[in-house]
Amino acid sequence: MSFDAFQETYAPTSGPLRLGNWECTDAERPGGSLGPQARNYQATIAVGDRIGTSTASASGPIGALTEMLHARGIAVEVREFHQLPADGATATYVRGTDGFHESWAMGLADDATSSALRAIIACANRLYADCT
Known part of the structure; x- marks a missing residue:
């Protein structure tokens, strides 16, 4: 399998689920607390033709996106x-799994966070395709 075919299969950039803007909304908070602290995240997410803003508080971007x-x-x-x-x-x-199906997916980006978020979205789209 060529790398282009691999990317088309395991890193789809199209699908019903798409991630737009992503940000940590409290990136400038002081570091006075010890231990892991939840951060607040905001994203623009499209599911089909419905686009909306979502927020979550989690220990990291992957937890927030899921x-x-x-x-x-x-x-x-x-x-x-x-x-x-x-x-x-x-x-x-x-x-990843949706509780019924499992699928591998890949994300590729210049930075680790964007790469991980792309992989989660690709996995969700692959899992959705397995259900239809």
């Missing part, structure tokens, strides 16, 4: 997660 998806009725649980450098970018591979 919480946002769950609130929209889209179940994605990450079972395996791997990140690797790839020609100046980051490749993220995830194995």
Whole structure:
């Protein structure tokens, strides 16, 4: 399988679920607390032709995105997660489940967070395709 075919299969950029703007809304907060602290995130998410803003509080971007998806009725649980450098970018591979099906997916981006978010969206789209 060529890399283009691999990307088309495991890193689809089209599908019913799309992620638009993503941000941590409290990135400038003081670091006076010890231990992991929940952060607040906001995203623009499209499901089909419905586009809306979602918010979540979680320990990291992946937890926040899966919480946002769950609130929209889209179940994605990450079972395996791997990140690797790839020609100046980051490749993220995830194995996810919706409770009934499992699927592998990949995200590729210049930074680790964007790569992980793309992998989660790709996995959700692949899981959705398995249901139809």
